[in-house]
Structure formats: structure tokens, C-alpha cells
Amino acid sequence: MTTARTTRDDVVAAAGRLFAERGYHGTSMRDLGRELGLYGSSLYAHVDSKEDLLVAVVAQGAELFQNSADAAVASSEQPMERLRALIAGHVDVVLDHPAEVRTYLNEARALDTDLRRRIIERRDRYESVFRATITDGIRNGDLAATLDVPLATIFVLSILNAVERWYDPKGRLDRTRLVEAIAEHVMRALSHHV
Amino acid sequence: MTTARTTRDDVVAAAGRLFAERGYHGTSMRDLGRELGLYGSSLYAHVDSKEDLLVAVVAQGAELFQNSADAAVASSEQPMERLRALIAGHVDVVLDHPAEVRTYLNEARALDTDLRRRIIERRDRYESVFRATITDGIRNGDLAATLDVPLATIFVLSILNAVERWYDPKGRLDRTRLVEAIAEHVMRALSHHV
């Protein structure tokens, strides 16, 4: 049994951790090498540039969220169940992949114009799944017809994206209850109360 | 009429803008000098260190929010009016001081342990004003007795803090309607519906 060689995936994963913790500009290639037990210069056997690493981590974040949305949409035809699945899926992504998520949410601005634009487009696409679901819920009569859908969507995603900033997995609130609390808050805020 | 000399306040204000835009580690003292039309080394006539600048900007952010909370509490005895004033005040701080707010919210982690701890304490103090107001609203019968107060508080602040991330002052939504939309969302989510 031998220690496995360092792979590109190892490098990308470690980069995600450090970028999330110290920021892209706060992380040097030598820091990253140290994290993996090798020299900074050795990383260039696996990647073309530091920005290449940021691109890879951010792309993972984008993909995780998009896959989660796709699964939520596939899980039910019913808007309220879909919305709940979107919420649960988002929380799962945040809690299961904190490094990628934090880098995706906070460090994408370090990308230069073109790449940053593409990330913003992916976020918009993800957001549009929430918007469409809320719109369906209104059509359905479950959600309040008076809602401003784009704003309601932003508020829901604000709550979901902030989870990364405060949630402590070792705290008293477990994942199930966190999802339940968010879902209940959202339903109360958006529902058509009879 | 002469061009005013650069003051320490000018330097701190420019630092806030650049830290907000590119991040603390993404901003060099030479960048900052250029912004003010002087050399990076000249900044040391006004400040002791780069971190000194971050401390100053972050302290401004903390103070703006605390002053806003104090004013909101003083504005009314009635919990629902207070909550509305807290929301309006928070939005005002975010929209009137975007650079300080963004630096306060996103770059404080670049401070080292001791200073960072003190900032977290100031945030907790600010958050506790929201918590107390929501608790009063429950006691009052205006807000739902079933609420998890700390979580409800986090959700409200998540929405408020995210405003910095998406709101475009040049967009179609003016400040009054933004505040109204957030307040309505929050009231719907937290209220005791009869």
C-alpha cells in the first residue's frame, strides 16, 4: 500500500479550501503547495495557472447548484414540493461542498471579465428555476398573487446563500431542522394565506 | 482656490472603495496611491500600515450599522414600527455607504484574530437588537409565538446584507420600494396570522 500521488483533482480541492478560507488573492501557490506537501512550483505540473484553479473550483460550484436544481425539478410536478426540494437541495450543496460554494459565491469576482460574465449567466440560470417555480406556485393558487416574483426569488436565495456564512455543522441545529426552518419561513412569506 | 490636500479620511475612503471592489488582498498600496494621485509610499504619511486602513474602514461600517440600530430603537416603542425602522435603516446604510459596508461584510476576515473577534462581537450586538425587537413583537402578539427567534433574525439579516450583492441604484426599483418589499416579506414571514 503506497501513498497515492497527487492528482489534479487533489490540487483543485485544496485550492477550493484555501480560496474559501483566505480568498483567492490571499492564497499563494506556495501556500497551496504546502497544503499538499509539495512545492508551489510543482503545482504547474497539474495546472496552467493560478486562475485556472479558480476557474475549476468555481465551475464545480456552478455545476453542483445546477445539478441540484435539475434534480429538484425532476422530483415533482407540484410547485410547492419543487420549491421545497430546491431549498433542501441548495442547503445540501452548501453543507456538503462548503469550499467550492464559498469560492463560487465570494471569489468569482477575481475572475476576469469574460469568465466572470459566464458565471453570472450560470447564476441567473439557476435563479430562473426558482423564479419559474414560484410563478407556477402563484398560477396554482398556493402562493400569493401579489408577490413580486423576481424580488421574492432574491430574498429566498439571499437566505440560502447566507447559510455558508453562519451555519455551524457542529452546532445544535441539524441539517433537517435547518431545511425545515428555511422552508417554513419561505412558505409563510410567499404563501397565499386564506 | 487651491486643490485640497489629501487627508487621512480621503485615504480611508479610497481604501474602502478599492477593498470593496477588489478585496483587501487584491488591492496594493500602489493601487491605492494611484487612486489618489500619489505614490504608494506617500500613504504612510497618513497611515501606519495597510491593515490599519482595513481596521478604519471596517470600524466605520460597524459604527454606521450600530448608529442606525440605535436610531431605530429610539424611533418608537412599538415593536413592529421598530422592526420596520431597523429594516429601513439597514437599507439606508447599505445604499449610502456601499464601500464601507462591502468591506465590513466581506473583508473583515482579512483582519487578524483579535481584531476579527471584536468585529464579530459588534455584529452580534447589532444582531441582538433585531432579536430583541422580534422577541418584543412576539410578546406583543404581533409576531408568531412559534418563531425560532435567533433563526428568524438570521433570515432577516441575510436578506438585508445581501442587498449589497444585487441591488442596482440605477435600476427600476427605487429605495422606498425596496424597503417596502423587504418589510412586507419579513412581516408576512414573521407575523402571527389571525
Place this chain on the structure above:
DNA sequence: CCTACCGATCGGTAGG
């Protein structure tokens, strides 16, 4: 506030 620097560190390369 500028000039002229300092040592340290940065992202990255050549060659093995």
C-alpha cells in the same frame, strides 16, 4: 508628499 530604496514574496519557467 516624493525619491530612492529594502528584503520578502509573488506567479511562473527551464530543465531534469
Place this chain on the structure above:
DNA sequence: CCTACCGATCGGTAGG
């Protein structure tokens, strides 16, 4: 993946 570097840039200082 390491060794030995490169030029550029970093935060900061001395002296005026």
C-alpha cells in the same frame, strides 16, 4: 515532482 531560478510586485522605511 524537485531544484534553481526569473522579473515583477509586495508592504514598508529613510531621508528629505
